[in-house]
Amino acid sequence: MAVIQGTRVKRSERLVFMEVETSSDVGGITKTFHRMQGFTELPESKEVSTYDRQYVDEETERSDVIGTKANLDFAMDYYKGHPVCEKVVDIMENEKTGADAIVTLMSVLIVGDTFTARQRDYSLSPSELGPEIESLTYGGTFVSNGEIINGTATTTDDWMTAEFKESV
Numbered sequence: 001m002a003v004i005q006g007t008r009v010k011r012s013e014r015l016v017f018m019e020v021e022t023s024s025d026v027g028g029i030t031k032t033f034h035r036m037q038g039f040t041e042l043p044e045s046k047e048v049s050t051y052d053r054q055y056v057d058e059e060t061e062r063s064d065v066i067g068t069k070a071n072l073d074f075a076m077d078y079y080k081g082h083p084v085c086e087k088v089v090d091i092m093e094n095e096k097t098g099a100d101a102i103v104t105l106m107s108v109l110i111v112g113d114t115f116t117a118r119q120r121d122y123s124l125s126p127s128e129l130g131p132e133i134e135s136l137t138y139g140g141t142f143v144s145n146g147e148i149i150n151g152t153a154t155t156t157d158d159w160m161t162a163e164f165k166e167s168v
Contacts, residue, residue: 013111016042016072017153017162019104020083033106033153033162034083040137041075072105072122072142077135092126092138101125102145106164108153117153119164121146 017033036042049067054060079085091101106119122142129138151166 007111009109009111013109015108015110015159015162017106017108018084018087019106020087022083032083033164035160035162036084036105037082038077038079038085039074040077041139042072044070044072046070070120070122070144073139074142075137075139077132077137088124088138091124092129092140095126096124103142105142106153106162108159108162110159115153117151117162117164119149119151119166120144 016036016039018036019031020034021029021031047069048065049069051064051066053062055062076085076088078089087103090096091103101124102121103124104119104121106117108115108117121144123145124140125143126138126140128140129136131137149164149166151164153162153164155162
């Protein structure tokens with residue numbers, strides 16, 4: 001039996017952050033990527049759009065992928081005071097729509113010396129409140145709403161917050 005080469009990456013080594021605006025005491029707004037803590041589910045699935053056709057001189061159909069949409073289904077325990085939880089709850093409880101329901105997420109692979117990051121806007125599509133007894137939970141889907149921006153991430157506080165730098 002062949003041994004798989006390389007090192008297996010754990011799910012906990014792929015962190016996801018949400019950009020949250022906060023007001024400062026000296027005035028102005030600060031945008032910071034905060035780690036998405038308290039999420040019990042956050043799988044990502046892809047839906048593709050295809051261009052399908054069959055040419056008259058061929059026996060089989062051809063299909064080209066012409067677009068991809070990412071969906072991140074989520075379930076979250078509500079931690080009062082956590083900036084990401086507060087933003088999700090605000091969007092869901094106030095039934096925000098359009099630009100008011102768009103969030104910017106960044107995923108970071110914290111393996112090696114360079115921390116690969118991908119940033120993208122998502123529309124938050126709420127689906128449920130509850131049903132747990134032990135914790136107030138919220139669930140829904142983050143639906144991609146723009147292109148992926150590739151880059152790297154850095155942190156100064158052990159990945160509680162992060163900064164994104166776009167690749168050139």
